[in-house]
Amino acid sequence: GESVGLHLPTLSVQEGDNSIINCAYSNSASDYFIWYKQESGKGPQFIIDIRSNMDKRQGQRVTVLLNKTVKHLSLQIAATQPGDSAVYFCAEIRGDSSYKLIFGSGTRLLVRP
Amino acid sequence: DVKVTQSSRYLVKRTGEKVFLECVQDMDHENMFWYRQDPGLGLRLIYFSYDVKMKEKGDIPEGYSVSREKKERFSLILESASTNQTSMYLCASSWGDGYTFGSGTRLTVV
Numbered sequence: 437g438e439s440v441g442l443h444l445p446t447l448s449v450q451e452g453d454n455s456i457i458n459c460a461y462s463n464s465a466s467d468y469f470i471w472y473k474q475e476s477g478k479g480p481q482f483i484i485d486i487r488s489n490m491d492k493r494q495g496q497r498v499t500v501l502l503n504k505t506v507k508h509l510s511l512q513i514a515a516t517q518p519g520d521s522a523v524y525f526c527a528e529i530r531g532d533s534s535y536k537l538i539f540g541s542g543t544r545l546l547v548r549p
Numbered sequence: 550d551v552k553v554t555q556s557s558r559y560l561v562k563r564t565g566e567k568v569f570l571e572c573v574q575d576m577d578h579e580n581m582f583w584y585r586q587d588p589g590l591g592l593r594l595i596y597f598s599y600d601v602k603m604k605e606k607g608d609i610p611e612g613y614s615v616s617r618e619k620k621e622r623f624s625l626i627l628e629s630a631s632t633n634q635t636s637m638y639l640c641a642s643s644w645g646d647g648y649t650f651g652s653g654t655r656l657t658v659v
Contacts, residue, residue: 478652479590479639479650480650482647482648482649520620539592541589541590
């Protein structure tokens with residue numbers, strides 16, 4: 437029979453609304469987290485980062501929240517625009533010296549006009 | 550701006566062929582990485598390198614090898630391509646924890 441591929445979680449929002457994309461991580465030793473945006477046909481692009489000694493960081497229209505107690509990370513996008521449509525990945529760097537970036541599976545954001 | 554350049558955007562190869570994916574960065578970064586990206590699985594690390602002639606296995610190294618003869622160039626090699634290696638391949642370089650990615654090479658093995 438036909439195999440079923442893994443689905444990418446999708447968040448659909450109305451243009452102008454706020455978007456919240458969530459991510460869970462598993463390693464309590466991770467001390468640096470990054471959100472990437474990947475548009476079709478392009479490599480991941482840096483959006484915003486946060487270190488484990490912080491619980492909130494704001495950029496232009498974006499805010500990252502870190503809850504170390506439950507190992508949860510979120511990306512908030514204010515006044516979502518059509519150009520925000522993309523796949524968003526959270527990534528973590530573990531607390532050793534390897535600087536290896538470990539990615540989540542991604543969330544697709546669709547912005548409805 | 551740091552640039553990470555992958556030599557091919559699209560490649561189609563036959564099963565059993567030896568395939569080279571090339572990546573060049575222009576900012577003297579010590580660290581370079583190869584990931585593959587598949588739907589629903591995110592980016593998975595294949596191999597990485599901290600210095601010239603140095604390499605370490607990532608999470609899914611089977612079926613791949615790498616070469617880093619010069620600091621700016623990191624090559625991914627598929628010794629005998631198989632259909633399950635059809636994927637998007639992404640190269641990245643970093644200094645410390647600042648990463649820059651290339652645009653990717655979409656490889657299809659038929």
